[in-house]
Amino acid sequence: MFFKLFMKECSQTAKSLTYWLLVIIMVLFFASQMGQMDMEKAPEKGLEDYGVKPSKDNNIIMSHTLGMLASEYVEGNYATYPIGFIKTVTLSKEEEQRVGEILKETTGLDKEEIEKKMDDFYGTGGFIQSNPTLQPAESLSYERFEEVMQEVDDMLGGGSSYALDSIGDNGSEPKTYEDAVKEYEELVQKDGYTGGYARLFSDYMVIILGILPVFLAVTRELRDRRANMQELIYVRRSSSMTIIASRYLSMVVMILIPVFALSIQPLASCVTYAKTAGISVDYLAFAKYIAGWLLPTVMVVTALGMLLTELTDTALAVLVQGAWWFVSIFMGAKTMDGGRYGWNLIPRHNTILNYSGYQEGFSQLLTNRILYASLAVIAVSVTAWIYSQKRKGRMNIRGKISANRKSQSNA
Structure with missing residues (x-):
């Protein structure tokens, strides 16, 4: 059957x-x-480009993440993906100031220096080929970096590239011939x-x-x-x-x-x-x-x-x-x-x-x-x-359990 x-x-x-x-x-x-x-x-051996690969190097992850944060800081808009869809977040004056303090701590650069680096990068057409990078301060540990990046993510409401489960995806490096x-x-x-x-x-x-x-x-x-x-x-x-x-x-x-x-x-x-x-x-x-x-x-x-x-x-x-x-x-x-x-x-x-x-x-x-x-x-x-x-007649076409027939007889 x-x-x-x-x-x-x-x-x-x-x-x-x-x-x-x-x-x-x-x-x-x-x-x-x-x-x-x-x-x-x-x-083939000797090619200029073999593509890129995700990097597990903490220094590369930090430099790419800080470059991304600096770029959004200068623009005044931050991209988040709370449920998959992009959401642009604008921080309050106090929160923007805090992001500036975090960048100062992690890179050693103040706002004017960051703006100049971003202008230099985008002015040379760098955005066409890659994202900006900023070298982390020598005294910055990876644990402290994770801590302040999570703070940024919290200010943005979550779902950003600065969350602990996302920052590892920010770094990339060129593949070698051996790779x-x-x-x-x-x-x-x-x-x-x-x-x-x-x-x-x-x-x-x-x-x-x-x-x-x-x-x-x-x-x-x-x-x-x-x-x-x-x-x-x-x-x-x-x-x-x-x-x-x-x-x-x-x-x-x-x-x-x-x-x-x-x-x-x-x-x-x-x-x-x-x-x-x-x-x-x-x-x-x-x-x-x-x-x-x-x-x-x-x-x-x-x-x-x-x-x-x-x-x-x-x-x-x-x-x-x-x-x-x-x-x-x-x-x-x-x-x-x-x-x-x-x-x-x-x-x-x-x-x-x-x-x-x-x-x-x-x-x-x-x-x-x-x-x-x-x-x-x-x-x-x-x-x-x-x-x-x-x-069995116990459920109507709208998916509701039928009431006891006593209600019908009482009516």
């Missing part, structure tokens, strides 16, 4: 205009991000070459899969209501869990089919290049990353769409998921280099390199994905319970 219902749901989804609109959006998004893909080659060679060797020897491209594919596709499935779920759940089919469906002999689970699984599978299809193109490109370069590849890399990286996001977004729609008989899930999606996108903006996945619905790794960062953050990513897959299972179970209550 389950398989029969599952196949019927897949067939109905395949006939849905909403589904094909989502597929078209997926294809267009993929083409815009990975349509033209350059194959990573072994780095570039190491990353390439990791890509070829440890990542099976295709692994890096599979992560990049997942990085892009998880963005769109963090929102699209909710439209399919909401449309499917509301379809029976619009067609006045609730009463007919409620008397089916199948259990509520069988009906909801088959419907849910069909949507997840139908969403993943075009994802697997789209992965064929980058996989083929990797295999073609690898053969000419004599590199061994992992042919299953894309399938593994789709299952491990993308599937949990599809699962929880679809489940949330079903749950809220079954509960309210409205499209509320679109608004809720839309808000969650926006926050997740902005939360991931600072972690695009990979290795810092946290609890984000949309984990980012916007590079084919940094395999070592991926390995360091793997346990974190694994916990993240298991959590969302588990939440999806719970949401589907709750949806099935709500559905069963409706079948």
Whole structure:
């Protein structure tokens, strides 16, 4: 019975205009991000630029952070990201004075000297190439630096680049030839070459899969209501869990089919290049990353769409998921280099390199994905319970538990 219902749901989804609109959006998004893909080659020695890498050097972190603070101090505006969205903060006169005192303590420069350094930097077009830096005072310890930067973050209301959990991201330094060679060797020897491209594919596709499935779920759940089919469906002999689970699984599978299809193109490109370069590849890399990286996001977004729609008989899930999606996108903006996945619905790794960062953050990513897959299972179970209550007449179409019939008789 389950398989029969599952196949019927897949067939109905395949006939849905909403589904094909989502597929078209997926294809267009993929083409815009990975349509033209350059194959990573072994780095050449003697190049002027091999890119940049995050720095763990305390002196570099301090100089970049102080340069950033000095620039915002001169401008009088400070950027914060309290919930992912940018918020510009203007401090009071007393707070501005305190920031000036902090800069004096940490750099040894007064306001006029800082303004001159910023004018010199921006006057030479430095902002085009990099952010300003200021050397920390020789007597400044890293512990004291963290203390006063947290004070600045507190004055700004939190969410700034001066918070303790953010200042480590402020420093960067040029990659050396040796760094570039190491990353390439990791890509070829440890990542099976295709692994890096599979992560990049997942990085892009998880963005769109963090929102699209909710439209399919909401449309499917509301379809029976619009067609006045609730009463007919409620008397089916199948259990509520069988009906909801088959419907849910069909949507997840139908969403993943075009994802697997789209992965064929980058996989083929990797295999073609690898053969000419004599590199061994992992042919299953894309399938593994789709299952491990993308599937949990599809699962929880679809489940949330079903749950809220079954509960309210409205499209509320679109608004809720839309808000969650926006926050997740902005939360991931600072972690695009990979290795810092946290609890984000949309984990980012916007590079084919940094395999070592991926390995360091793997346990974190694994916990993240298991959590969302588990939440999806719970949401589907709750949806099935709500559905069963409706079948028994104990819940009306707006999701409220029906009152005791005594109230009706008393009326």
